[in-house]
Amino acid sequence: MSHNSFGHLFRVTTFGESHGPAIGCVVDGCPPLIPLTEADIQGDLDRRRPGQSRFTTQRQEPDQVRIVSGVFARESDGVQITTGTPIGLMIDNVDQRSKDYSEIKDKYRPGHADFTYDVKYGIRDYRGGGRSSARETAMRVAAGAIARKVVPGLVVRGALVQMGPHKIDRANWDWEEVGRNPFFCPDAKAAAFFEGYLDGVRKSGSSTGAVLEIVAEGVPVGLGAPIYGKLDAEIAAALMSINAVKGVEIGDGFDAAALSGEENADEMRAGNDGRPLFLSNHAGGILGGISTGQPIVARFAVKPTSSILATRATVTRSGGEAEMFTKGRHDPCVGIRAVPVGEAMVACVLADHFLRHRAQVGVVEPRWPFQE
Amino acid sequence: MSHNSFGHLFRVTTFGESHGPAIGCVVDGCPPLIPLTEADIQGDLDRRRPGQSRFTTQRQEPDQVRIVSGVFARESDGVQITTGTPIGLMIDNVDQRSKDYSEIKDKYRPGHADFTYDVKYGIRDYRGGGRSSARETAMRVAAGAIARKVVPGLVVRGALVQMGPHKIDRANWDWEEVGRNPFFCPDAKAAAFFEGYLDGVRKSGSSTGAVLEIVAEGVPVGLGAPIYGKLDAEIAAALMSINAVKGVEIGDGFDAAALSGEENADEMRAGNDGRPLFLSNHAGGILGGISTGQPIVARFAVKPTSSILATRATVTRSGGEAEMFTKGRHDPCVGIRAVPVGEAMVACVLADHFLRHRAQVGVVEPRWPFQE
Amino acid sequence: MSHNSFGHLFRVTTFGESHGPAIGCVVDGCPPLIPLTEADIQGDLDRRRPGQSRFTTQRQEPDQVRIVSGVFARESDGVQITTGTPIGLMIDNVDQRSKDYSEIKDKYRPGHADFTYDVKYGIRDYRGGGRSSARETAMRVAAGAIARKVVPGLVVRGALVQMGPHKIDRANWDWEEVGRNPFFCPDAKAAAFFEGYLDGVRKSGSSTGAVLEIVAEGVPVGLGAPIYGKLDAEIAAALMSINAVKGVEIGDGFDAAALSGEENADEMRAGNDGRPLFLSNHAGGILGGISTGQPIVARFAVKPTSSILATRATVTRSGGEAEMFTKGRHDPCVGIRAVPVGEAMVACVLADHFLRHRAQVGVVEPRWPFQE
Amino acid sequence: MSHNSFGHLFRVTTFGESHGPAIGCVVDGCPPLIPLTEADIQGDLDRRRPGQSRFTTQRQEPDQVRIVSGVFARESDGVQITTGTPIGLMIDNVDQRSKDYSEIKDKYRPGHADFTYDVKYGIRDYRGGGRSSARETAMRVAAGAIARKVVPGLVVRGALVQMGPHKIDRANWDWEEVGRNPFFCPDAKAAAFFEGYLDGVRKSGSSTGAVLEIVAEGVPVGLGAPIYGKLDAEIAAALMSINAVKGVEIGDGFDAAALSGEENADEMRAGNDGRPLFLSNHAGGILGGISTGQPIVARFAVKPTSSILATRATVTRSGGEAEMFTKGRHDPCVGIRAVPVGEAMVACVLADHFLRHRAQVGVVEPRWPFQE
Secondary structure, X not given: OOOOXXXXXXXXXXXXXXXXXXXXXXXXXXXXXXXXXXXHHHXXXXXXXXXXXXXXXXXXXXXXXXXXXXXXXXXXXXXEEEOOOOEEEEEEOOOOOOOOOOOOXXXXXXXXXXXXXXXXXXXXOOHHHHHHOHHHHHHHHHHHHHHOOOOOOOEEEEEEEEEOOEEOOHHHOOHHXXXXXXXXXXXXXXXXXXXXXXXXXXXXXOOEOEEEEEEEEOOOOOOOEOOOEOHHHHHHHHHHOOOOEEEEEEOOHHHHHHOEHHHHOOOEEEOOOOOEEEOOOOOOOEEOOEEOOOOEEEEEEEOOOOOOOOOEEEEEOOOOEEEEOOOOOOOOOOOOOHHHHHHHHHHHHHHHHHHHHHHHHOOOOOOOOOOO | OOOOEEOOOOEEEEEOOOXXXXXXXXXXXXXXXXXXOHHHHHHHHHHHOOOOXXXXXXXXXXXXXXXXXXXXXXXXXOOEEEOOOOEEEEEEOOOOOOOOOOOOOOEOOOOOOHHHXXXXXXXXXXXXXXHHOHHHHHHHHHHHHHHOOXXXXXXXXXXXXXXXXXXXXXXXXXXXXXXXXXXXXXXXXXXXXXXXXXXXXXXXXXXXXXXXXXXXXXXXXXXXXXXXXXXXXXXXHHHHOOOOEEEEEEOOHHHHHHOEHHHHOOOEEEOOOOOEEEOOOOOOOEEOOEEOOOOEEEEXXXXXXXXOOOOEEEEEOOOOEEEXXXXXXXXXXXXXXXXXXXXXXXXXXXXXXXXXXXXXXXXXXXXXXXXX | OOOOEEOOOOEEEEEOOOOOOEEEEEEEOOOOOOXXXXXXXXXXXXXXXXXXXXXXXXXXXXXXXXXXXXXXXXXXXXXXXXXXXXXXXXXXXXXXXXXXXXXXXXXXXXXXXXHHHHHHHOOOOOHHHHHHOHHHHHHHHHHHHHHXXXXXXXXXXXXXXXXXXXXXXXXXXXXXXXXXXXXXXXXXXXXXXXXXXXXXXXXXOOOXXXXXXXXXXXXXXXXXXXXXXXXXXXXXXXXXXOOOEEEEEEOOHHHHHHOEHHHHOOOEEEOOOOOEEEOOOOOOOEEOOEEOOOOEEEEEEEOOOXXXXXXXXXXXXXXXXXXXXXXXOOOOOOOOOHXXXXXXXXXXXXXXXXXXXXXXXXXXXXXXXXXX | OOOOEEOOOOEEEEEOOOOOOEEEEEEEOOOOOXXXXXXXXXXXHHHHOOOOOOOOOOOOOOOOEEEOOOEEEOOOOOOEEEOOOOEEEEEEXXXXXXXXXXXXXXXXXXXXXXXXXXXXXXXXXXHXXXXXXXXXXXXXXXXXXXXXXXXXXXXXEEEEEEEOOEEOOHHHOOHHHHOOOOOOOOOHHHHHHHHHHHHHHHHOOOOEOEEEEEEEEOOOOXXXXXXXXXXXXXXXXXXXXXXXXXXXXXXXXXXXXXXXXXXXXXXXXXXXXXXXXXOOOOOOOEEOOEEOOOOEEEEEEEOOOOOOOOOEEEEEOOOOEEEEOOOOOOOOOOOOOHHHHHHHHHHHXXXXXXXXXXXXXXXXXXXXXXXX
């Protein structure tokens, strides 16, 4: 309900602006007794961190996370574990380059939240986008690193599957490849192409969009809370809440509209492991808002960065018309760094639903087949 | 938070199953003093009602709504108005055709929620889908009819823009046309084509999907509650929570991924009405999760009905394998009737954000241009 | 958050007014597989029902509850059980005696919510108190009957411990006695006295207040969600939300203020049953907002009914001054019937925390003593 | 819903433990454009700060608050104002005296939350009470300082009205006196007595309880959200959530039980200021859960500190029996410092309801008298 919180039982609240002293996060409702150190979180943060290749913003942020509450060293072995109390996380803002804001403080950058924040609140922190900056997503990634530990056996991975108009070849999909290129791209051949493509975009001062795919494996059957707390509905909200996202799909997504009922409905056979064997996964692992036990597959579209090296028409705070030209350090394809953010959001939704399921039903295990 | 509720301040809770005695809804938090009669709600319900053409299920439900609380006749003129207390709505289930359920009570219909509900809860009401039936969406439409009255000047309309693989021609868009064909299609030529196309699908016992578009006009600037209560995030959840929906987009949606920054960011000029004049609407009326004052444009994809006249492989409750064949009354394109449902969901989200905005900011009017 | 809902995971939403067609309730989040029939609920409703003795209002309401959703007959034995979907409950209003409201529709009854509802909302249903009528508490009792079944082994009982200025003698406490007199009084001697006392109050057209005590036994150790979801904080809200309640205490309550630390802190010894043996229960079963496993003891004070046969000074809708005299059927001690309502509220809070605890911690059983 | 958050629209989340590096708070939903500096908050924090007299714990904490987000200097005059984004507050823990915890880490202090936290979570931070320490209340006070600024004209003050068994003489009530003695006592004569009384308690190594009263003036008519969001219900939860509180009353509270209807119901006459003139305030400013415009009066009882210099029987983590003796810096009457905490909690509830009322009703002003 709160503007800056999400999740019901695994609840994440973030605060902080791009150019304030720090950004922070509170994770409330986390189960106790889970081993957790800063290193567990730092790995994911480093994957999202800017400045790691020439294809992301050159802002230099170490994004060093500190856990300020909610953990304690276990007596028996000294391992630091969660205590069930709120986990406070802080990251100091380091690279707040002093800058002349006179160009942008009275003008609204097209495609940015400048205009809407100002009209809504009557004031905005114009330094680096303030609260609307993608810098906030660092805290999502931090929370997601904790969420991953809540659901036993859960593996959430993401990949870039389209850059600009160029889709990868899914036949080349190799999860190992994702960590080998700066694009989180699972198709080595496409990654090679993207390098040249994005260099062109970058050098021309332009930007491009992307489509990302998140796959969650090891999800127990039965997670999801129909009708309005459907697992897919909450994944949709979680992904759409990421900066610059304009679309979300589950399973076949928009392509499902073009299918026939025969093509779309996943048939079932009896598996050997207490789960049914689905013969396909058009549903993306969710039926009726509840997980089927198949991998959950979600995709989301990220628009091109609006900060580009081109003059654009806009208006000023006082109602005048103006042209503006956004200088500064930006991502030519902001979608790239959205991969770990998308993973984190899906992990958080799953952790939340894992707890919600356990609350209502008491057990988290297949009830099928029923031996009555 | 509750499974069967949505909205924070304009809060909708539904209950009831397809073949129980009744379905119902509680709308809590509605402002007082709004004129409201059953007729105001019935109009939208009639648009969703099944059995109105050969292209929707032949279940015969009058869907007659009763307001059981939350309204009172104003002393001065006898007009029935909301009192600020919870509005209870009830619709009796009338056409609960008695039926032999022996075929489906132990088998899981592929593509339906049968399996997931059973595994989650250990029991399910198998009559007509029980709680997972699209019948529940009648109460969304009823709530939406109230929501429309909460935001002054709001107009929310929807249309079918794709059936199966066939898209309409947006050049032919005519809102008047939507009410003239059984498909809610704004393109007369496409509607004529869909008639033959869907007859073919229906007669072959198959089904097809659809894409629907919702457009909300008259939305004040400033609605939306960043970061996690973004207007687009909550619209995405609301639409994805509708039965059979697999994808949601805002503005250019997935197409935005293929655009350059120059193409995508909407430029602004000074309008004459205290709102800026945007030169395009790629954003779909939302920036940074907050409404811009432009029309809000959302699309969603509905998968083909899984109930088809074809034999499908499945499993039984006790773990065996089986074939099944779904008889009964069904929609060859369940997406058609999702149009008023989508409108209702968007209206409810907007009503909720209208109240949330008024809470935090106190005024609902453009603050721009700033005359300081 | 919603005005007419409470609970987080076991969530109760009520609707309806005193003189509308019906009152209703939705219980969402209830675990599945719990046997539940209307008879299970009716018993508690009958204990609250008016008109059962000359000491409660003579309104004749059968308060016959109907379950309209959320249950299904189990295949194996035909027993009706909960399905995990929302449980809809309805009670038709029967004794809506037609009446002349001209006396009260423009005047505000002192001590009632007439003035505040009207100023807040700009309208009120003045028939029998409308939404602010104690009739709403019937639905709390109905929800409470379900809540009692959620926590295994839970027994929640209530008793009247003070009427007007007269306290019972706790040495005479006998739970069996509670069902034998019309006052829910556990002290037979006090009950005999109250009969004459309350007859005097009733015949003089006056009213009197009461203090009620609720005791919950069989509460697992560990329920409660510090810091702001403390078990005692939520019990306090739940009891204070009952009509006419002006005070709530846990354990020694206000008397604790007069104690020394030595007197107040309950010492512990090792019990034989995996629970500690507390040597006293000044805490009322809660420490740090979390249940200790001892009985939870809460008391609440109910003010005297404001509807009395005496002329009172008040104001009118249009700002004039007036005298008014409340006729009609009322309780000389409205606190009496608050006993089953208080029990229900405590049961609902405990059911909610039982689910919340199970969500976060996974197990509901003593972890003590720790064998590491 | 979250364990460590309260409020719906003005939402406060706290984190941190007694002996961790820092404690923090996020205030979300605060209206924009409110002037706010650290000095505005520090004043209230200083009133709660320990170590200011010999009657409170000698822990030396400067409790210096830092605002890390949610404010920005207004262009026109440089005044720092809220931006509508989450306000992050941090206080570093300074006086974390290194200490030998071997005495308490395996034993449960009677009357403390040690046992319940450990059984619930399976681990606890035993340093200074960890999360259950009253140190957390510093963040409540900080949030309350912001809440006070949300409701125009609101004044919330508190006072100690009873220490141990000794009540003040209300005839001597002087708000000015509250700031002149170390007890927040409005009765100078009682304060003089308490000095000697509490010295005796302190020197004997014992402790004593207290009753505090909070009075909120300038509350608009109409705040409160019936039925379950009643203003008094939420005040009860807010006050009961403070450490060591065992009882809460509104208006006449428990004394109301002993009154007759004639004595209790507050009569009304027409006032001159658009508010009615109530002839008394037994109701404590709330009827039907909604504010009447009279001062809101709430009292709460604080139990004596359980940390005393006396040997007490208890149990150990591994199930053995033990005696323990709590050394360390403690308050002989922990209730004293609860005064600013109680004020803060009431202020936060009022700020929240102010926003909730504005959301639903749109205006915050008397609608009475009605000129129709």
